[in-house]
Amino acid sequence: MGDLQCLQDFIRCLDEQSLPRILQICSGVYFQGSVYELSGSEVCLSTGDLVKVIGLNALSVFCEEIATGNSFELSAEYSGQFTLIAEDLPYNTIEEIVGLCPIGVDACGSFSFKSRNKLNVENFTVPAEEPLTLILIEVAEDGTRQARCQLTGQNMVSAEILLPLSLKGEFYECECDRGYSLQEIMTSARLKTRRFRSTHAKNIGGPIIFSPVYEIKAIMHMRKDIVKFPSTLEVDVQDVTEQFEDLVFITPLSIAEVASQPQESFPTMAEILEGPGGNAFFKCNWIQELYKDRHLVLHGLGHTQMVLASTPKGRKEKKYFLISQGYSGRMRRKAREFVSVYELYLASCQCPGLKVSVTRHCEAVEEEGIPALSVGDQLEVLDRTVNSPGTQSIQNLICKRTTEVDDEDDEDEEDDSEELSLPLFMAGHFMEKLTDNKKYNLKDLINKSLPIDIKVVTRDKELETDPLVGLTSLKLEETFLETVVLISLPNKPDWCFELPVRWLQMSLCFTSEPLPWPDSGSPKLYVETVTEVTENFYHEYHKATNKVEEPPPRPPKRKPSTTAVPKKSSKSKSGLPKKGSKVTEQLENLSLGKAKVRRAPAPPLPDDDDDNSMEPPPILPRKSISISDSITQPNTYVRGPIMANSARRTSDSEHDYETVDETFKNTHDSIMHY
Template identity: 50%
Template structure:
């Protein structure tokens, strides 16, 4: 039998979500902002008599109506304000009537306070009018009348407990409660939703509100395939006809997760795509283009598959990402990993025991920062993470302790002399084991290292996941022969970022039932519905199919995967603060004296730099003083020399050389063509002048 016609808002507000699905019939309605299909993107409207099947409801917001002026507005469910229950103004004629309006499970809404408008006499106890009574519990006894146990305050803060029969009559009024509720708490209780509230503020607020939930309804129709979504505030009357329309066939849309929850007997089967994946999809594979609306798929089987996420190295080409099933049949060889910091070494050492790396770039030693010197080709064996003290500048300062990676320097086996005797080699190995050189690398230190591998074997993808920790650098050396084209072949290096267990559905297109691919249910958002179309092969003769084990995904997929995996990972450590004064003084002490004196003459004075700018030219040189003659200056005698009156200083031959002279004929001596030098020859007169000048200088020095 059909139910009573109710407004859609009232029906949905009183609906228990666990009772879904429900079949409703449209009775009448008024559309203010267009029909429901215009809201959801369709041009068709509801008609009287239409059947809709409600399959889900979701709370969207809360509608608030002012009782005084009928003004309405909406608040989000996450609204942080608190609300207080407004007491009802109408009196109750009996205690039983007042308590019957309390919600089921009354203990959760106790204590409850009320007062009587008239005086009450209870056996030997009399209560005055207006005395507040707080209900603590409801007592039920077999063969006796039910009573409410109440707490009452007397004079001088005295208190007592009384028991009032439910049949007591009079005029009872509800008292204001100090308890406050959030919108979520109010919407989750049918009893609270039927009450009136006022918003709790610092100032008094007399605005009385009626709160109503606004849901988004998900429904399907018997003549349409897509899912309808419309608000419950749509002004339309409906009637519940679920019992009368049990045989009406509705095409039920299913998500991939819902397909997985169906029994195994539902597969294989043919489905139709109702809602295709979103435009910003996480996948870039070739079969994604075929997942269009109204396309048909064959769902073969479902299960949980172990998969690995692989990425290509960053380079000239755009980086690519692949989701690969562990059933991939290609052969893979390990590749050494590159590390650009000590922190990356530490993270890798926690996943790989006995990690050994080789230094690929020199690192200069910085003593005050605790950075050791490393040379290209040195091998380091990672031992553990420890702490080290930075060298302090003075004894008064407390040394700073930082996290560091303890390593052992390992001798390269190629450096050992092949001609050494076996006994000497054994002794060297024993000494190296007893006295290993320890190196401490701060975690914040930047460096360049490459992993040293000990094997050159070929593995399957499933073997790598069991024997080694991820991430892992690999190269595909032989393709999977079962694939038409293996996209992993040709990359010089691929990195296995991580592994996952994914629920998947093996599917194929209707025109190519033997070409299958994997649909990851947790990463692909689409809806399908089962059809009555037969399978594209004879009954019981399922063809042998090839499965595409490699699926190319987008960069967005990679970042979403990293976000889920590294949600709680701590950031790398920061380097300690530098003491600029100590670093400058240490650098000044460590600088050799010869080097400073060598470059002393090349330093330009500050005054010269002050006259040089980008916008102004350098100031011209000052003019020569007056009275300057072209004659060479006389040489002032040395102070310690006693020069007589007749003694004269010899003229400086170098000064005379600066005077312009005509160059005489060159010597007949010819340069040797075969000589490596390119010296110029001097004529005889110039050679004699140089010789006499040298003798004059030597004479002055002796005197």
């Protein structure tokens, strides 16, 4: 049983490699039955309670200057360096140095010491005050332990010497120039209790000691979930690990920790301590059953090959699935559609000798090297080349085009074929040519080159509902190996589902409940081999596997046209083309099928000196129109009274319109409308 210590002092000297440790609450501010809310959960620390510390998380570090008593706080990620201050107290034996040196035996090469007196070891003499650097600990043939030390003499000549750990003397630690990071100091139980000096002594001052603040991760004896509380609580504790070594604590396990258990631990019962809150990866039915306090049957664990599949884009929402290798549905291959030559190239890399049929006409563009394609052309992908027209490199896909002969009489004539060079940036519409109508199972398709398009034609009879049946098309994209835990619910122990370890964050604990089936043996298991996942899972998977698709190549920039661009015609100050220019000649040659009539020049502007310049122009008398004129020349622009205003606006137009048929004339035609 350990000594009574303040919680903060105990954690400061605790070696994390020794976890877990069992502590007993003895006394302090937290009296019997007190309840406190820490880190969002209620924690009750009563006198006599047992707490099992299972982890530490550094939050910050309080630093105190020994000389002035000033204190300040540093972040746990502080990147500054500190040098160790040598202790003034002497060591009496070499064994004491090995046990109390601030660095472990595996890395004690930086610890140096010196002897106050001269040392005589066998036939070798070590002068007084000569620095010795501890290298490692060795075991002699007779079983005695010895310290191998390095001695650096004059002219930097070094030698190694073996000192027995029982060697007595007066030894002192030497000053060391090595710098330690705050992270190194906090993770070493021996360094945490030492004094240091900052390498930036001007900013901080003299010797300082560190008091780290941790978030303690622990489990209570009579509590299922994990509790977290800071190490600064003013409570006294006692280490009782050896006394209560056989005490059973509820041990929370993550899914990854469950998957690391031996196979002999299964099947067993478990209880969910913390469910996968905020799930963003799964859309299946069993995800709703994973909530806190839910009991589960753990059948075992394994490594399952899975296929990532997706439906094509369309009017319906795109779906994504994880299909386990145990899926027994039958499926047929479906011809893939490609909308660019670049997609043809990607598919041909996975499936050499790819054959497609052109489903839409494509016009030739000579400037960009695009050939003409017709509906029905048969293309076989041969190779990829790089052409260099000019300064820009263009990648092309070499295909063989075959045109079938429709003449049935000429049976001996072979199909015409030619090689085409299709730029990868070229758009098009192609359909894959398939020669078989065979039904495949998933294992057969996995062995082929992926991706491929399929359609499920026969459901998996072992599934209650097969979500893949009824889908018009499904693309099998790629396969991967996933570690899974096989789980079922107690009310339906034979219907199981696979939990992918990488994609679920939840906490479980094993329980001693009996298995929900007779002792004669476990029932036959039916496994849900299809798991619907979200689009977020799809993208996160590709991020985790670093599979980022490269964008298709862009078409080259169009070369400037070789035809001369006509220069802008010069204009006069008034903004009109000058007389004699080409534009003027073209305007003069325009006509509407009539003789050319030159417009009369505009009248000159009145002089400013003219007295009558401010008078309005004279009003001309209205032209008289007789009734006979209106009868002989009817208004052909008016179809009825409703069009009267329109006819008045267009009465001066020179356009010819069809005359109104005699049957549609009425009395309104003989009336002039204004």
